[in-house]
Structures are given as C-alpha cells and as structure tokens.
Amino acid sequence: MSTNDGTQKVRENGNGVELPPMQRLIPFENKEHNPESYEDMQLDYSPLLFSSLERYLPPNMLSLPRDRKVHFLSDILTRYSPQGERTRVQKHRKYRQQILSSYEPRHKEVYTMNAANFFVPSFLKAISENTEESFRSILVEPTPGVYTFEVFQPKFCEMLIDEVESMERWVHDRRFHIICPNTMNKYGVVLDDFGLETMLHKLMNDYICPMSRVFFPEVGGLTLDSHHGFVVEYGVNRDTELGFHVDDSEVTLNVCLGEKFYGGDLFFRGVRCDKHVNTESQSEEVFDYAHVPGRAVLHRGRHRHGARATISGNRVNLVIWCRSYCIDQD
Ligand SMILES: O=C(O)CCC(=O)C(=O)O
Numbered sequence: 001m002s003t004n005d006g007t008q009k010v011r012e013n014g015n016g017v018e019l020p021p022m023q024r025l026i027p028f029e030n031k032e033h034n035p036e037s038y039e040d041m042q043l044d045y046s047p048l049l050f051s052s053l054e055r056y057l058p059p060n061m062l063s064l065p066r067d068r069k070v071h072f073l074s075d076i077l078t079r080y081s082p083q084g085e086r087t088r089v090q091k092h093r094k095y096r097q098q099i100l101s102s103y104e105p106r107h108k109e110v111y112t113m114n115a116a117n118f119f120v121p122s123f124l125k126a127i128s129e130n131t132e133e134s135f136r137s138i139l140v141e142p143t144p145g146v147y148t149f150e151v152f153q154p155k156f157c158e159m160l161i162d163e164v165e166s167m168e169r170w171v172h173d174r175r176f177h178i179i180c181p182n183t184m185n186k187y188g189v190v191l192d193d194f195g196l197e198t199m200l201h202k203l204m205n206d207y208i209c210p211m212s213r214v215f216f217p218e219v220g221g222l223t224l225d226s227h228h229g230f231v232v233e234y235g236v237n238r239d240t241e242l243g244f245h246v247d248d249s250e251v252t253l254n255v256c257l258g259e260k261f262y263g264g265d266l267f268f269r270g271v272r273c274d275k276h277v278n279t280e281s282q283s284e285e286v287f288d289y290a291h292v293p294g295r296a297v298l299h300r301g302r303h304r305h306g307a308r309a310t311i312s313g314n315r316v317n318l319v320i321w322c323r324s325y326c327i328d329q330d
C-alpha cells in the first residue's frame with residue numbers, strides 16, 4: 001500500500017517489497033491464449049505468475065511442454081529481478097510451505113470456487129449475462145468510480161470468518177510469526193499464504209474481471225492478472241481505523257464479511273491523479289460508505305480512501321487487490 005504522500009511509487013507485493021517491472025521486459029502478447037496451470041510444479045516463483053506470464057511468450061513457444069516455458073520465463077525473472085527480490089521470493093515460498101504442510105483447513109469448501117454456494121443469485125445472473133446493463137442492474141455508483149453491490153451469501157461470509165479464526169488459532173498455538181496483510185493493516189491474515197490463492201485467483205478472473213473490463217478499462221481493468229488477497233479486522237484488540245491511502249492495486253474489491261459492528265465507514269476522496277498526489281479533495285469527491293455484510297465495494301486502487309474507527313463490535317473485510325502487469329506502474 002502506498003501512503004498518500006506519494007513517496008512510494010514502486011510496485012509492492014503487500015510487504016513493502018518491489019516487484020520487477022516485467023511489463024517492460026516481455027514484448028510479446030497473445031490475449032486469446034488460455035494459460036496452463038503450473039500448480040503441481042516445484043517453482044521458485046508463484047505458479048500463478050507463470051500462468052499469468054504465458055500470454056507474453058513468443059507465439060512459437062505456446063505449444064511447448066510446460067517445463068520449457070518455465071525454463072524460459074524463470075530465466076527472464078531471475079535475470080531481471082534484483083538479488084533481494086530473489087531472496088524474498090524464496091523466503092516467502094518457504095514460509096507458505098511451512099503453513100501449508102501443517103495447517104489443516106476447517107472448511108475445505110471455501111478453498112475451491114463453488115459459485116452457487118458463494119455468491120447471491122443476482123450477482124451470478126449479472127456475471128453470466130456479462131453486459132454493462134446486467135452489471136448496472138445489481139449495483140449502485142454512489143460517487144463516480146465506486147460501485148457497490150451484494151455479492152456473498154451470509155453462509156459463505158460466516159464460513160470464511162470461521163476459517164480465518166481457525167488460521168489465527170493455529171498461528172497463536174504455534175507462536176508462528178505471520179506476515180501482516182499489508183504495510184498498514186496489522187490485524188488479519190493474507191489468505192493467499194494459507195492456501196486460498198487459487199480460489200481467489202479464480203474469483204478475480206471469472207467474477208471481478210468481467211466488471212473491471214467494463215468499469216475500469218483505462219487503469220488495467222482489461223488485463224488483471226495477479227492479486228493480493230487478505231482479510232482485515234477491526235474492533236476490540238484489533239486495529240480500529242485505517243489511514244488515508246491508495247491501494248497497491250489497479251482495481252480493489254472490498255467485501256464486508258461481518259460481524260456486528262458500529263462505525264467503520266469507508267471514506268473516499270477522489271482519484272489520485274498522475275501528476276499530483278496530495279491535492280485537496282473537491283467537495284464532489286467526498287463520499288462516505290457504510291459497510292454492509294455480504295456487500296462489495298469495487299474501486300480503482302488509486303481512488304484515495306481510508307476507514308473510520310470501528311467504535312464497537314468487530315468488523316471483518318475481505319480485500320482483493322487486483323493487479324495488471326501490463327500497466328505502467330510509475
Ligand atoms: O477497512 C476497509 O474496509 C478498508 C480496507 C482497505 O482499504 C485496504 O485494505 O486497502
């Protein structure tokens with residue numbers, strides 16, 4: 001996450017670490033290509049990164065076996081990523097392996113996309129129709145560029161919160177040191193680290209991309225290809241509020257999962273422009289949103305925002321920062 005003073009302009013991985021500017025190194029692009037899965041392979045980088053990068057391969061490489069493609073892409077990644085980044089990637093991989101080898105999921109059903117059980121019917125219908133009209137029929141746009149709509153069934157919200165509590169018990173029992181959701185939220189869990197990366201990637205690809213293509217084409221909404229998925233928690237013994245910031249994302253999906261709380265409104269103050277980072281917000285840019293469990297907020301990562309204090313109870317939100325490597329991130 002970059003704070004609003006504009007000092008941090010590099011692409012982060014959520015932990016304050018710069019990722020290589022791959023969009024400048026890989027010149028080929030094949031938008032029609034259906035990428036392979038690399039989940040079952042032992043790789044130095046995330047398998048999803050290889051799937052995402054496949055479409056930049058030279059066309060004559062697309063039909064080659066996966067190990068040849070891995071070799072080609074790994075070579076580029078290693079050659080261009082700084083030593084510090086390589087070490088971080090390896091450490092992070094080890095960290096995830098430690099979790100995955102001993103964390104026992106409580107609700108296995110949340111780890112595999114099951115649209116009929118996760119989403120409300122109105123959302124599913126709009127996505128299957130896949131038109132601007134169908135999306136507009138289920139959402140409101142209370143201020144330009146901020147879209148809110150009902151997305152998750154209550155049962156799914158409950159299950160995900162319960163799963164997160166189980167992750168936290170596991171962390172507590174082992175006195176395991178976990179990586180925080182991002183540089184500003186100290187309470188919550190990075191879901192990708194606990195085995196939910198594949199499910200969240202599908203959520204982004206199949207359910208967020210159709211909307212971001214329509215509403216955010218100019219900021220990478222056409223080409224979202226990676227994500228950082230986490231849960232943030234506010235309330236007693238947690239963070240209470242979240243300062244004014246922009247996200248390290250092209251497009252952000254933020255869904256309140258529950259539970260009972262008072263306060264915690266999101267406040268928006270206009271989109272950060274390319275040339276000015278600390279501009280005053282205009283009165284028409286001021287917008288406050290009260291979270292409702294099961295309801296999503298979809299906005300540009302550069303739409304400046306923060307969260308007011310959760311005054312009582314506990315608030316838990318699922319946040320997916322969706323990114324596109326094709327976009328110039330400077
Ligand atoms: O607490 C919220 O709803 C906002 C979270 C947020 O903006 C973020 O994690 O980037």
Ligand SMILES: [Fe+2]
Pocket residue numbers: 245246247305
């Ligand atoms: Fe944010």
